Amino acid sequence: MGRTLAEKVWDAHVVRQVDGEPDLIYIDLHLVHEVTSPQAFDGLRLAGRGVRRPELTVATEDHNVPTDALTISDPVSLRQVETLRSNCQEFGIPLYSMGNASQGIVHVIGPQLGVTQPGMTIVCGDSHTSTHGAFGALAFGIGTSEVEHVLATQTLPLARPRTMAVTVEGRLQPGVSSKDLVLALIAQVGTGGGQGHVVEYRGEAVRALSMESRMTVCNMSIEWGARAGMIAPDETTYAYLSGRPHAPQGPDWAAAVAAWERLHTDQDARYDKEVFLDASAVTPFVTWGTNPGQGVALDAAVPDPAALPAGGERDAALRALAYMGLTPGTPMREIAVDTVFLGSCTNGRMEDLRAAADVVRGRRVAKGVRALVVPGSMLVKLQAEQEGLDTVFREAGFDWRNAGCSMCLGMNPDTLAPGERSASTSNRNFEGRQGRGGRTHLVSPEVAAATAITGRLSAPADLQEV
Amino acid sequence: MDAFSTHVGRAVPLRRSDVDTDQIIPSDWLKRVERTGFGAGLFSEWREDPAFVLNQEQYAGASVLVAGENFGTGSSREHAVWALQDHGFRVVVSERFADIFRGNSLKGGLLPVQLPAGEVEALMSLVESDPSTLVTVDLAARTLQAGDLVAAFPLDDFTQWRLLQGLDDIALTLLQDEDISAYEVKRPARMPSTRPVA
Ligand code: SF4
Numbered sequence: 168m169g170r171t172l173a174e175k176v177w178d179a180h181v182v183r184q185v186d187g188e189p190d191l192i193y194i195d196l197h198l199v200h201e202v203t204s205p206q207a208f209d210g211l212r213l214a215g216r217g218v219r220r221p222e223l224t225v226a227t228e229d230h231n232v233p234t235d236a237l238t239i240s241d242p243v244s245l246r247q248v249e250t251l252r253s254n255c256q257e258f259g260i261p262l263y264s265m266g267n268a269s270q271g272i273v274h275v276i277g278p279q280l281g282v283t284q285p286g287m288t289i290v291c292g293d294s295h296t297s298t299h300g301a302f303g304a305l306a307f308g309i310g311t312s313e314v315e316h317v318l319a320t321q322t323l324p325l326a327r328p329r330t331m332a333v334t335v336e337g338r339l340q341p342g343v344s345s346k347d348l349v350l351a352l353i354a355q356v357g358t359g360g361g362q363g364h365v366v367e368y369r370g371e372a373v374r375a376l377s378m379e380s381r382m383t384v385c386n387m388s389i390e391w392g393a394r395a396g397m398i399a400p401d402e403t404t405y406a407y408l409s410g411r412p413h414a415p416q417g418p419d420w421a422a423a424v425a426a427w428e429r430l431h432t433d434q435d436a437r438y439d440k441e442v443f444l445d446a447s448a449v450t451p452f453v454t455w456g457t458n459p460g461q462g463v464a465l466d467a468a469v470p471d472p473a474a475l476p477a478g479g480e481r482d483a484a485l486r487a488l489a490y491m492g493l494t495p496g497t498p499m500r501e502i503a504v505d506t507v508f509l510g511s512c513t514n515g516r517m518e519d520l521r522a523a524a525d526v527v528r529g530r531r532v533a534k535g536v537r538a539l540v541v542p543g544s545m546l547v548k549l550q551a552e553q554e555g556l557d558t559v560f561r562e563a564g565f566d567w568r569n570a571g572c573s574m575c576l577g578m579n580p581d582t583l584a585p586g587e588r589s590a591s592t593s594n595r596n597f598e599g600r601q602g603r604g605g606r607t608h609l610v611s612p613e614v615a616a617a618t619a620i621t622g623r624l625s626a627p628a629d630l631q632e633v
Numbered sequence: 634m635d636a637f638s639t640h641v642g643r644a645v646p647l648r649r650s651d652v653d654t655d656q657i658i659p660s661d662w663l664k665r666v667e668r669t670g671f672g673a674g675l676f677s678e679w680r681e682d683p684a685f686v687l688n689q690e691q692y693a694g695a696s697v698l699v700a701g702e703n704f705g706t707g708s709s710r711e712h713a714v715w716a717l718q719d720h721g722f723r724v725v726v727s728e729r730f731a732d733i734f735r736g737n738s739l740k741g742g743l744l745p746v747q748l749p750a751g752e753v754e755a756l757m758s759l760v761e762s763d764p765s766t767l768v769t770v771d772l773a774a775r776t777l778q779a780g781d782l783v784a785a786f787p788l789d790d791f792t793q794w795r796l797l798q799g800l801d802d803i804a805l806t807l808l809q810d811e812d813i814s815a816y817e818v819k820r821p822a823r824m825p826s827t828r829p830v831a
């Protein structure tokens with residue numbers, strides 16, 4: 168029988184297979200950042216172990232760095248970043264520090280450097296490692312004990328995951344982005360819908376997506392519980408990779424493409440589970456609750472928990488509405504926000520910034536709204552500046568920042584105050600995610616931009632002509 | 634890691650589903666570079682409410698957490714496991730665990746006990762009505778027992794063995810060094826290195 172994409176990548180990385188034990192899987196790329204690594208390096212030192220393959224490992228500073236300065240004033244954050252610096256120095260791991268042109272969010276810099284390639288196994292102590300699956304890599308988040316394990320052995324003992332397909336037929340309508348698509352998908356399948364599975368996104372609508380839009384979709388895989396998300400590589404993938412600093416060159420390129428061409432699911436392969444979605448039915452989508460599955464079309468209203476079946480789901484909706492300060496039946500478009508955050512590893516790349524700038528150009532941020540753009544990497548920032556996007560945003564009244572995770576998780580000074588409400592292009596609307604008591608609505612870059620202009624959840628189509 | 638065999642303790646009912654890692658340990662706690670001291674951060678925002686179940690005196694000292702489905706959803710932070718352990722938990726019971734959380738727990742010796750919805754509900758009701766109920770989790774038998782409830786939970790043989798022995802995964806893998814080296818020899822030379830390119 169044929170094999171799925173995930174199975175092909177898995178099989179190519181089995182170091183050791185013994186009945187009754189997890190497979191030992193080789194890891195091609197290990198991405199490291201300051202938050203989930205210090206205890207792993209300590210563990211190595213305690214056991215007197217080294218890093219097996221520092222040249223398959225790369226580190227960056229992203230989670231807790233400030234984005235309005237190149238120095239860290241918070242002593243606790245500084246200590247963590249300095250710990251990463253000394254660990255990388257001690258173990259010979261390449262590191263992109265604040266101020267370096269290649270510094271940025273770990274999931275933005277991997278693809279940008281070209282170290283993320285089809286068919287690889289990629290791990291990072293961060294759940295959104297699923298982003299890299301957009302290249303046809305098997306990429307997943309791991310905990311700190313596993314970080315230590317990979318540092319020491321370049322492998323992980325893993326149980327073979329089940330596979331799942333999400334087939335998206337049709338085409339997205341103009342003005343609808345891949346973020347809307349994935350938010351609509353999560354609302355349909357629920358936050359646990361992908362648990363235990365590696366999911367492959369396929370179908371006409373997925374093939375039509377740009378590389379950056381594919382990354383947005385794969386990024387959110389973890390938000391519906393999937394272990395990883397993957398998309399088979401194709402011409403779009405090769406075009407993105409070609410010429411990147413770490414992409415194969417010369418004869419290696421041809422050999423690589425020949426190998427990548429085989430990375431697709433065979434006709435007669437079987438998935439353990441399948442989901443279908445019609446892209447043409449998707450419209451701008453926003454969340455109302457405190458998990459990414461609690462979302463509705465922007466055209467809709469805050470749902471009524473009383474309409475949900477009694478039990479866990481209704482209780483969760485009631486608690487979410489209380490936390491979010493929302494009343495059932497309120498049209499989503501009437502919800503006013505205090506803050507708009509454009510950034511994160513979900514939507515902090517060039518395409519996202521361009522789409523938002525197109526909406527913002529010639530307009531002004533609504534009075535009383537704080538709006539900030541945090542590019543996903545310093546290279547994204549630089550390129551946006553070359554295209555004049557920083558001017559577009561600044562003139563509209565946005566803050567223009569350096570690269571980092573920033574308000575996606577509120578570890579740096581960019582946070583919501585209790586009760587403050589944001590429209591955010593990030594990936595999690597959990598209670599307190601963007602700051603204690605903060606209320607988050609997840610949106611696409613286009614919706615974020617339009618919302619900044621009107622001060623209420625809006626789509627670009629809602630704006631007056633300029 | 635300490636070996637796990639049988640654990641007996643009281644339980645605390647956390648009647649919430651989709652308990653995410655940002656609630657278990659909020660991100661301000663993640664700046665620490667140590668592995669210890671996270672107990673004070675456990676559910677720190679919810680604990681500001683005096684009525685929150687972990688603040689109730691009758692549940693003080695409980696070592697088994699009984700929660701709604703999809704426990705541990707969200708980020709990969711192992712700090713969530715460290716916080717639960719530091720607070721004194723040895724076992725978490727839920728109908729369903731997020732994959733990464735489950736993996737992290739099994740690495741650190743916090744036992745995730747997955748039970749069908751009906752049995753989680755039975756256990757939850759039991760400890761709500763009688764907080765002094767003793768819960769016995771027997772890893773060798775893969776069973777949980779409390780009052781009249783006896784429930785079997787799934788766990789693969791290998792992980793069970795590793796937990797019973799308290800074995801360090803890394804040491805086990807290092808025994809396979811020859812296999813790893815043999816694999817490395819076969820890896821295509823074109824695979825990317827992270828060394829900065831000039
Ligand atoms: S941007 Fe947000 S989701 Fe992405 S790596 Fe940073 S904190 Fe995690």
